[in-house]
Amino acid sequence: MTATFGDFLRPAGQHIAAAAAFRGDLDDDVRCVAVRELGRLVCALARYFDDLPPTGDPAPAGHRPPSPGTQAAADARIALRRAARSLRHATPIADDAHPVVRHLSAAADYLAAGRDLLQTHFTTAPSGAHTGSSHWAPIVTSGPVTAALLSELAEHARTLAPWAAQLTMTGPLGSGMPAPERLILHSAIGGLWITGAAVEAAQRDHPPPEDARRLLAAVPASVPPPRRPPGNQEPVTQLCDGITVTAERLRHAALGSARRSRATTSPSWRRGALASAITSHASEIILRTLAERASQLGIDPAVRVQLHEAADTMGVAWPAWRAVACEWDILRTGVHAGSVRTAADADFGDLALRAGRLAYDSPHWTPACASTSPIRAPADLAATPDGVSVMLAAVHHAADAISRVAAADQQAVRTAAGEDRLYLPTRLMPESYDIPYRYTLAPRSHTDTLLLTYATAVSASARVTQVLDDVADAINAPSTMLGASRNFERLQTDARRREGHGLARDEAPSTMPPTTPWHATQVECLLHSLQITDPAMLLRAVAIDQASYDLVAQAAAKACKRDSIAAPTQRRPQIAPNRPASIASKDFPCGVPERNQQVPYAGMRAATMPSTGTAANRSAMSRADGISRSA
């Protein structure tokens, strides 16, 4: 499993407490080594404070003074830096070193490793700018979590300071501690006292919230775990672990630039939609089985209701993903490039397979008809109430990952549609369109439908995660942190907006699915608030919201164009309607973007090079019937 900050912070605290609990006299040699390790520990603490955002120049007159927390951090930073400056590199300690030395050394190592873990959420640009690169980054840098971190560090400082002071008073007078070690010790004591006192004073009236402490401990390393392909006969617990690992990998994929780049093509999006549909379908079965098991185990009826609600929302999500997959049946971003599969494709495959193996009884389940099997028995799915929590966490992780990738894919597909990079095979067009190329630019009606299905699927997935966040919280599932971090992120974003700062520029691009997508905040929300569940009405609402969004986006783009004095772009020539063949023959993507996009049919290689499509022929094509597609 992915390491979390708590995995380092807790043992660091335990080692510090163990070292500080030692009350005996130390030999001079031991004391010298202990002081050097103490110095290393102070250096580790100082690095945390160095990572905090600088307080900057003194506030100009009329500006608000720094908050007590900021001031405390600045004081501690200066004190610890001063202490760290006098320190020397510690030499490696022997295996049979004194326990105090070993505890101090281990604490320093844990603190250094913890800091490294936090740093995995940031990247440093060549300019030196520190930018967030994960969806945890804004949480790590948020006020409450920073306060929680300061509080933890200050507690360590307060534990160490009196013990270090006592070190100067034990042993024979004028003991053999060399001058450098004495200097280290005095600097360290000063730094630790100031740190402990400054933070304590600042947080006396406003201690960091407990949620922030829990979130701090839960911050995971932002490193994708290695892929764990499904085994042949994985038991339920291993299937759950596998889903958690795969979900984490997919969350990284959602944040990575690859998923958003032009290199990501329709087959990847199609496979994502396919796996999301199958996983959500299996998840609905799992949730219904879990609800039944919860009833058998006598779990709180309210939880059972929540599980049923989660299953119902999942029952809305998978048809939405099926619709997206259907749209990808005929649309694509370029010519067939073979069966190249990306890492995310493999992860999506793993996710769907494991979800199916949890839902159904057979450990060898695959989508094939030959491996169909009955639904898994409730007692087999979760033997105990703890088993229910573990199972729910797996479903929760899967839904969260799907939701985050969905948000990234929706954005990328919208860009592809906006850049006219979506095509369909001309062979699927009516014969009257004698287009001498294999693909033609997708008519607007097709791309609009695709975007609409994405909007619906993203909205449905966001709703699923919201409901699962609540259930996980109610039964204290291992995935509780997913919901807590989502809520926290939302609160922080809202707070920043209220403060008028807008979104911080150094934040990573968020793939966090909103509770309801940003474009679906009007009519669809209204219908939800009226408890309308009729899919047809909801779909109409989404369509209306989408149209509103498109209109606003178009207006914004127009305004932007009007204001710019950029060189005029090549306009598509208007072609008179009523000549379908000649119109269609020119309805090709402009520029042939990648991989020899337009391959003419055999014997037509001498055909005139394509010009560009027009709004007129687009609408002509969209009116045409007979484009073979599913209902």
Added chain:
Amino acid sequence: MLPDLLAASFDAFEIIRLLARSCDHRAPELFAAFMTTADAAVDGREAITAAPALPAGGSTARVSVPTADTGTQEITAALAALGALLHDRLTHAAARTAAPEDQDACVQAADAARRIHDLMARGDDDRDIR
């Protein structure tokens, strides 16, 4: 003739896709099977579309949705058989064609056809892929 085979294969993949899509709601336990079959059919159709020898022209693939009384097993068996047939013909064509791009297209489409067969085949009653 390769062009005729490619045109027929294109239509066959399209028919498989349409049939699989129209049946995916028939039984919950077959949802994943039909969804994945439709996906494989898209892969096969796209591979064929890339073949230079594919003649111009529109697809003639049309499917009438099977009636409710058509057995699901009957449909899956038909799709499995069609997958096996496509695999057989396309593998054969790949071996005989000289043009590398056509060969690639046939190999990839044959692979998609094999997947369709594997997804839809239920047991001994289906035609095995050699």
